[in-house]
Amino acid sequence: MHxxxxxxxxxxxxxxxxxxxxxxxxxxxxxxxxxEHVLREGEIANTMYFVTKGCFRQYIINTKGTEQTxxxxxxxxxITDYLSYHNHVPSHFYIQAIxxxxxxxxxxxxxxxxxxQIPKLERYFRIISQKTFGASQMxxxxxxxxxxxxxxxxxxxxxxxxxxRIPQYMLASYLDFSAEFMxxxxxxxx
Amino acid sequence: MHxxxxxxxxxxxxxxxxxxxxxxxxxxxxxxxxxEHVLREGEIANTMYFVTKGCFRQYIINTKGTEQTxxxxxxxxxITDYLSYHNHVPSHFYIQAIxxxxxxxxxxxxxxxxxxQIPKLERYFRIISQKTFGASQMxxxxxxxxxxxxxxxxxxxxxxxxxxRIPQYMLASYLDFSAEFMxxxxxxxx
DNA sequence: ATTGTTTCTTGAAGTAGTTCAAGTTTTTTG
DNA sequence: CAAAAAACTTGAACTACTTCAAGAAACAAT
Numbered sequence: 515m516h517x518x519x520x521x522x523x524x525x526x527x528x529x530x531x532x533x534x535x536x537x538x539x540x541x542x543x544x545x546x547x548x549x550e551h552v553l554r555e556g557e558i559a560n561t562m563y564f565v566t567k568g569c570f571r572q573y574i575i576n577t578k579g580t581e582q583t584x585x586x587x588x589x590x591x592x593i594t595d596y597l598s599y600h601n602h603v604p605s606h607f608y609i610q611a612i613x614x615x616x617x618x619x620x621x622x623x624x625x626x627x628x629x630x631q632i633p634k635l636e637r638y639f640r641i642i643s644q645k646t647f648g649a650s651q652m653x654x655x656x657x658x659x660x661x662x663x664x665x666x667x668x669x670x671x672x673x674x675x676x677x678x679r680i681p682q683y684m685l686a687s688y689l690d691f692s693a694e695f696m697x698x699x700x701x702x703x704x
Numbered sequence: 705m706h707x708x709x710x711x712x713x714x715x716x717x718x719x720x721x722x723x724x725x726x727x728x729x730x731x732x733x734x735x736x737x738x739x740e741h742v743l744r745e746g747e748i749a750n751t752m753y754f755v756t757k758g759c760f761r762q763y764i765i766n767t768k769g770t771e772q773t774x775x776x777x778x779x780x781x782x783i784t785d786y787l788s789y790h791n792h793v794p795s796h797f798y799i800q801a802i803x804x805x806x807x808x809x810x811x812x813x814x815x816x817x818x819x820x821q822i823p824k825l826e827r828y829f830r831i832i833s834q835k836t837f838g839a840s841q842m843x844x845x846x847x848x849x850x851x852x853x854x855x856x857x858x859x860x861x862x863x864x865x866x867x868x869r870i871p872q873y874m875l876a877s878y879l880d881f882s883a884e885f886m887x888x889x890x891x892x893x894x
Numbered sequence: 895a896t897t898g899t900t901t902c903t904t905g906a907a908g909t910a911g912t913t914c915a916a917g918t919t920t921t922t923t924g
Numbered sequence: 925c926a927a928a929a930a931a932c933t934t935g936a937a938c939t940a941c942t943t944c945a946a947g948a949a950a951c952a953a954t
Binding site: 606629687 | 786
């Protein structure tokens with residue numbers, strides 16, 4: 515039923531049939547329409563989302579009133595504001611669907627009870643969050659060492675399909691330059 | 705014996721006396737002299753470090769030959785290159801002591817066997833790596849939204865003692881501006 | 895104490911990117 | 925298929941930072 519998540523989990527741990535059944539019965543698939551938010555600045559994040567189809571983005575609104583995307587979450591990614599989630603503090607971020615998106619949403623309460631029922635899941639989440647942090651380190655490395663154009667070319671090489679799929683101004687802000695500069699890079703006027 | 709780590713772990717999970725004993729017997733404290741490296745670019749990270757005293761930094765050498773610090777690890781922080789660690793690929797980073805430093809170093813093998821003996825530790829590492837990732841998201845937010853001077857003032861407000869403790873050029877690169885510009889910010893010539 | 899090494903400072907010149915404002919194209923929606 | 929909304933483009937003026945080169949200060953080691 516929740517085949518996508520189950521497969522992802524089983525890349526890292528092995529589940530008994532009984533555990534799969536528990537998982538299956540405690541997860542709810544939910545559909546989020548394009549442009550809908552699942553988290554806004556100031557709210558406390560108490561849900562984790564696993565994207566099975568579509569795409570979320572995490573963004574902020576800066577002092578100039580411009581949106582800046584900090585992260586995308588496509589198929590097979592978990593997303594939430596972990597700091598708000600763990601520390602019960604208001605979030606600095608918005609999380610929004612940028613396409614019609616299907617997710618498995620888990621509330622903190624059900625998440626904790628799921629971990630009690632299937633302690634092995636702690637391992638799964640431990641491994642993926644360590645890897646996610648590792649990816650975030652690489653992201654900072656790229657931001658520090660590459661020019662705007664290099665960041666764009668590199669991102670496009672690694673994610674050719676994804677680049678086609680999203681508004682270019684969102685990608686520009688994710689790569690930390692302006693929408694106008696993105697336009698110039700793409701035309702080659704830089 | 706390894707009181708610092710034990711305390712840190714017990715902020716998140718509760719250990720039985722027997723589990724504490726296992727932990728205690730399987731951990732080794734090690735001392736790293738100032739400027740010594742525990743990881744170099746190209747090597748595969750297969751050790752995790754928990755800093756009990758002193759300070760590590762993770763850095764790269766950019767195309768101009770300048771060192772750029774991506775992260776500091778002080779007391780109570782775990783550090784390694786998680787991407788290299790999990791994927792068995794050569795690291796992009798250096799990890800170096802910037803003071804005489806005491807760490808608990810755990811090799812991948814002993815780490816895995818420790819997790820088998822005390823599965824509860826999965827939970828501990830799950831929680832701290834989620835929080836660490838959360839912190840990394842905030843770091844990217846600050847890099848995106850604040851000017852160089854704002855980043856410096858903010859960092860100094862949050863970590864007044866730490867700023868005193870490290871070479872300013874390392875902090876400059878961590879905040880993503882040049883050592884010269886740091887100097888000008890501090891004097892107020894900007 | 896003296897020498898070498900590391901870190902910090904200063905100013906002048908340069909540049910990779912931003913900002914603004916306006917127009918154009920593409921996509922979405924009733 | 926119109927009309928509205930969203931996304932993209934363009935050029936000109938600007939600026940927050942970098943780079944370079946050289947000297948000064950602080951620190952460490954014999």
